[in-house]
Amino acid sequence: MDTTTFHEKGNISIHTENIFPIIKKFLYSDHEIFLRELVSNAVDATQKIKRLASLGEYGGELGDLTIKVSVDKEAKTITISDKGLGMTADEIKKYINQIAFSGALEFVEKYKDQGVERGAIIGQFGLGFYSAFMVASQVEIVTKSYQDAPAARWICDGSTEFEITSADKTERGTDIILHVAPDSEEFLEQYRLNTILEKYGKFLPIPVEFDGKVINETEPIWTKNPNDLTDEDYLKFYETLYPFSEKPLFWIHLNVDYPFNLTGILYFPKIKNELQLSREKIQLYSRQVFITDEVKDVVPDFLMLLHGVIDSPDIPLNVSRSFLQADANVKKINGYITRKVADKLNELFKNDRTGYEEKFSDIGLFIKYGMVSDDKFYDKAKDFVLLQSADEKYYTLEEYKTKTEATQKDKDDSLVWLYTTDAGKQDAYIQTALTRGYDVLKLEGAIDPHFIGKMEQKLEKTSFKRVDADSLDRLIDKGVTVESVLSEDEKTSLKSLFEGVAGAGYSVDVQPLSSDELPVVLTQNEFMRRMNDMSKMGGQPAFFGSMPMTYNLIINANHPAILRVKDSADSNLAKQLIDLALLSQGLLSGPSLTEFIKRTVATV
Numbered sequence: 001m002d003t004t005t006f007h008e009k010g011n012i013s014i015h016t017e018n019i020f021p022i023i024k025k026f027l028y029s030d031h032e033i034f035l036r037e038l039v040s041n042a043v044d045a046t047q048k049i050k051r052l053a054s055l056g057e058y059g060g061e062l063g064d065l066t067i068k069v070s071v072d073k074e075a076k077t078i079t080i081s082d083k084g085l086g087m088t089a090d091e092i093k094k095y096i097n098q099i100a101f102s103g104a105l106e107f108v109e110k111y112k113d114q115g116v117e118r119g120a121i122i123g124q125f126g127l128g129f130y131s132a133f134m135v136a137s138q139v140e141i142v143t144k145s146y147q148d149a150p151a152a153r154w155i156c157d158g159s160t161e162f163e164i165t166s167a168d169k170t171e172r173g174t175d176i177i178l179h180v181a182p183d184s185e186e187f188l189e190q191y192r193l194n195t196i197l198e199k200y201g202k203f204l205p206i207p208v209e210f211d212g213k214v215i216n217e218t219e220p221i222w223t224k225n226p227n228d229l230t231d232e233d234y235l236k237f238y239e240t241l242y243p244f245s246e247k248p249l250f251w252i253h254l255n256v257d258y259p260f261n262l263t264g265i266l267y268f269p270k271i272k273n274e275l276q277l278s279r280e281k282i283q284l285y286s287r288q289v290f291i292t293d294e295v296k297d298v299v300p301d302f303l304m305l306l307h308g309v310i311d312s313p314d315i316p317l318n319v320s321r322s323f324l325q326a327d328a329n330v331k332k333i334n335g336y337i338t339r340k341v342a343d344k345l346n347e348l349f350k351n352d353r354t355g356y357e358e359k360f361s362d363i364g365l366f367i368k369y370g371m372v373s374d375d376k377f378y379d380k381a382k383d384f385v386l387l388q389s390a391d392e393k394y395y396t397l398e399e400y401k402t403k404t405e406a407t408q409k410d411k412d413d414s415l416v417w418l419y420t421t422d423a424g425k426q427d428a429y430i431q432t433a434l435t436r437g438y439d440v441l442k443l444e445g446a447i448d449p450h451f452i453g454k455m456e457q458k459l460e461k462t463s464f465k466r467v468d469a470d471s472l473d474r475l476i477d478k479g480v481t482v483e484s485v486l487s488e489d490e491k492t493s494l495k496s497l498f499e500g501v502a503g504a505g506y507s508v509d510v511q512p513l514s515s516d517e518l519p520v521v522l523t524q525n526e527f528m529r530r531m532n533d534m535s536k537m538g539g540q541p542a543f544f545g546s547m548p549m550t551y552n553l554i555i556n557a558n559h560p561a562i563l564r565v566k567d568s569a570d571s572n573l574a575k576q577l578i579d580l581a582l583l584s585q586g587l588l589s590g591p592s593l594t595e596f597i598k599r600t601v602a603t604v
């Protein structure tokens with residue numbers, strides 16, 4: 001056996017020739033963004049000549065500044081032409097050759113130890129132009145500077161060699177000609193280019209023409225002053241973004257320039273169904289160039305339900321996800337958006353309570369979700385979140401406290417808020433509570449169990465109890481014992497009689513309730529039910545989820561019907577009373593329901 005061992009240290013050498021395969025493979029998984037990069041460069045060049053003209057540094061005619069994209073299927077070329085400031089031969093050498101190559105080297109140096117992360121460099125290293133090589137085997141630049149210098153042509157085939165010659169271009173501006181590589185010929189299709197331009201360039205600030213048509217709207221409304229816009233403008237823009245959608249409820253125009261730059265419009269959509277919420281409806285732009293509609297991390301999670309656009313040059317766009325999460329600007333933007341949304345809601349609430357209440361069934365979900373997931377938002381929203389009572393009226397937390405304080409405090413001075421998760425099914429319980437002078441809240445949405453949990457954490461000495469969780473006397477325990485007319489022996493025999501009739505799955509308890517309660521009350525323990533609900537939604541110990549739901553039958557020892565069962569030991573009557581309790585919970589079905597009907601008909 002050969003036992004020779006090796007130990008050697010060294011440097012892996014990096015050659016600039018290696019850079020193109022890296023760009024081609026790793027820069028972006030989406031090759032289509034080459035067009036975004038090249039058209040953005042054309043926009044930049046055009047903006048620059050406009051600025052030079054306005055500063056008086058360029059005295060010539062600006063002329064028609066439309067950027068033209070064209071495709072020649074025969075010659076297999078795509079051309080992007082602008083009337084921007086152009087480049088001299090020296091500038092090509094400086095901007096295209098040197099900087100990019102050193103930038104590329106720097107990139108390799110920086111990332112050689114970490115592996116290359118997708119999309120990590122464009123923008124940071126000025127490599128946008130080189131994304132052309134993701135689809136082209138050869139790239140030509142033909143350009144004439146606004147300065148008095150001869151036109152130049154640059155050609156490169158993706159190796160580190162290039163050629164510069166003089167050209168006969170007479171008009172100011174730049175043509176970028178891509179000789180499309182065999183594996184990228186899909187980009188020679190008209191519709192493909194059109195789709196890409198529509199996606200990334202719809203709101204570019206300089207007109208872009210393709211196939212004889214201008215594809216963009218150069219002054220989208222988010223770039224305008226809110227004072228110059230009407231509701232119609234906002235609704236029309238919403239329609240362009242999301243054709244065939246229902247009208248949004250309202251919108252917020254974002255506009256900050258310090259400490260970061262951000263403009264945009266966020267719409268509150270009308271939600272038909274909590275389950276149909278479509279996320280990723282917010283589009284992210286950087287200086288009017290579409291970047292992505294995956295705005296996670298930039299927009300607080302609970303506001304992902306909003307629609308609209310955000311435009312900010314301060315969001316690092318081409319960096320990785322993990323970087324984005326840690327970015328200080330992104331955090332600030334997050335906080336800013338949350339604050340703006342809260343302010344807008346507060347303003348609506350204050351200025352138009354009726355209108356706000358009308359919209360509450362739609363916006364309540366955002367607000368509650370926000371309160372549950374974001375403490376800063378909670379602090380603002382606690383003043384304008386509304387609770388709806390069973391009589392359909394809306395109350396703020398403070399108002400509801402005032403309303404219930406006198407009647408719904410228990411013996412420990414804790415406020416108990418009764419609620420229903422299904423006003424239809426739990427109607428019997430609601431009616432009993434109302435007769436007693438208590439109020440019942442409607443908390444019927446999917447978010448409400450979480451909302452209730454949050455409220456109980458935040459509100460002092462306040463608990464929520466579902467109206468059918470126990471008898472009223474026990475839900476709001478005032479410490480007043482209702483005297484029972486039955487002796488202990490009588491209670492025991494009633495208990496065993498009902499146990500025999502009810503069967504397994506029910507626990508039976510004989511209690512002196514007030515005579516306005518039902519003779520038999522079916523309850524589901526609040527704690528057990530919540531645990532069960534939670535584990536169904538995931539996130540809670542499976543232990544509770546795997547336990548079968550048990551029901552309690554409370555036999556009202558003070559009800560005349562129960563006294564009759566006691567005297568007659570009539571198990572049919574007992575069965576009838578249990579079935580009535582089940583019926584009031586919507587739990588009677590199948591053969592049991594048929595039997596109940598038969599039995600009832602017989603007595604009638």
Ligand SMILES: Nc1ncnc2c1ncn2[C@@H]1O[C@H](COP(=O)(O)OP(=O)(O)OP(=O)(O)O)[C@@H](O)[C@H]1O
Pocket residue numbers: 037041042045082084085086087095096100122123124125126127128129130174
């Ligand atoms: N169409 C053009 N007209 C004039 N100059 C251009 C044009 N395209 C590129 N340039 C010059 O080449 C430089 C390098 O372009 P490149 O796209 O690689 O990087 P960038 O635009 O500086 O940054 P990014 O990576 O964000 O695009 C530009 O800064 C610009 O000076």
